[in-house]
Amino acid sequence: MPRKSTRLRTADLTDRVAVITGAGSGIGRELALLCARRGANLALCDINDIGLADTAATAHSFGGRIVTRRVDVADSEAMSRFAQETVDLYGAVDLLINNAGVGLVGGFLDTSVKDWDWLVGINLMGVVHGCNAFLPTMIDAGRPGHVVNLSSAAGLLANPQLTAYSATKFAVLGLSEALSMELAPHRIGVTAVCPGVINTAITQNSAIRGDGDAEQRRNRLMSTYQKRGYPPERVAHNILRAVDRNQSVAPIAPEAHLMYLLSRAAPPLAHWAATRLAELTK
Numbered sequence: 158m159p160r161k162s163t164r165l166r167t168a169d170l171t172d173r174v175a176v177i178t179g180a181g182s183g184i185g186r187e188l189a190l191l192c193a194r195r196g197a198n199l200a201l202c203d204i205n206d207i208g209l210a211d212t213a214a215t216a217h218s219f220g221g222r223i224v225t226r227r228v229d230v231a232d233s234e235a236m237s238r239f240a241q242e243t244v245d246l247y248g249a250v251d252l253l254i255n256n257a258g259v260g261l262v263g264g265f266l267d268t269s270v271k272d273w274d275w276l277v278g279i280n281l282m283g284v285v286h287g288c289n290a291f292l293p294t295m296i297d298a299g300r301p302g303h304v305v306n307l308s309s310a311a312g313l314l315a316n317p318q319l320t321a322y323s324a325t326k327f328a329v330l331g332l333s334e335a336l337s338m339e340l341a342p343h344r345i346g347v348t349a350v351c352p353g354v355i356n357t358a359i360t361q362n363s364a365i366r367g368d369g370d371a372e373q374r375r376n377r378l379m380s381t382y383q384k385r386g387y388p389p390e391r392v393a394h395n396i397l398r399a400v401d402r403n404q405s406v407a408p409i410a411p412e413a414h415l416m417y418l419l420s421r422a423a424p425p426l427a428h429w430a431a432t433r434l435a436e437l438t439k
């Protein structure tokens with residue numbers, strides 16, 4: 158008799174169902190394409206209609222089924238409707254990727270309460286809403302599943318020019334680590350992903366707060382990310398590998414591995430490195 162698999166395997170996702178938020182750009186888009194290439198049926202959402210339609214059109218060529226919805230992850234009711242529609246269509250969900258997120262560059266004194274509400278609503282509550290909407294079905298299905306939550310290297314090492322962003326990403330990391338212990342008996346793994354500096358549209362989409370010309374600072378940020386040149390396609394591959402290995406924390410680019418190591422093994426050195434890094438975004 159074949160052994161009952163205890164975790165989700167990602168090399169072949171034929172007939173599996175992957176839900177990906179923020180699939181209209183960057184890491185979410187590449188995850189959608191990679192899952193489609195490996196045979197998965199997809200449920201994709203974003204608030205960027207054009208990006209979402211473009212991802213779906215490209216993913217169609219791999220032959221799986223695809224449903225797309227305009228959903229704001231900060232809206233818990235919209236997420237619940239999305240989950241219901243996904244389950245009505247596919248009957249189950251195997252892989253939930255809470256990827257949608259936004260950036261905000263600035264210190265605490267530069268960040269308004271409105272900014273906090275916006276950032277926490279998407280980066281933290283978006284993950285909570287995704288888990289809340291999809292987990293009951295995943296648990297009831299009784300088969301191996303996985304949840305991927307996008308944290309950040311700024312969720313490992315606090316950055317004084319990314320104060321609110323760091324706070325949301327630390328929260329996602331903590332939520333994911335606790336959830337991974339809670340869901341283990343249900344054969345559902347949880348991975349918090351800490352990508353590093355990845356060349357996506359996040360630099361265009363981030364809010365910039367504080368002194369100095371915002372556009373000049375944005376251009377510097379975009380140029381740093383472009384020069385670093387780590388592509389979202391590689392992130393997607395590494396994320397599916399981390400799922401396969403059931404890693405609870407997955408640093409992706411080398412700088413994220415370094416920050417992970419420093420934050421765990423040498424906090425004073427980590428503090429020094431974070432302060433130097435923040436100078437780059439001022």
Ligand SMILES: NC(=O)c1ccc[n+]([C@@H]2O[C@H](COP(=O)([O-])OP(=O)(O)OC[C@H]3O[C@@H](n4cnc5c(N)ncnc54)[C@H](O)[C@@H]3O)[C@@H](O)[C@H]2O)c1
Nearest residue numbers: 179182183184204205229230257258307309355357358359
């Ligand atoms: N690019 C990086 O260097 C980097 C580093 C660390 C973490 N991350 C995280 O990775 C995730 C993906 O980022 P990315 O770099 O691909 O950025 P991106 O801007 O290219 O893509 C993010 C997508 O999320 C969507 N989105 C934003 N708000 C949304 C909302 N309220 N509801 C639904 N969708 C929404 C956007 O429209 C966009 O399509 C984010 O959570 C981000 O914080 C990125």
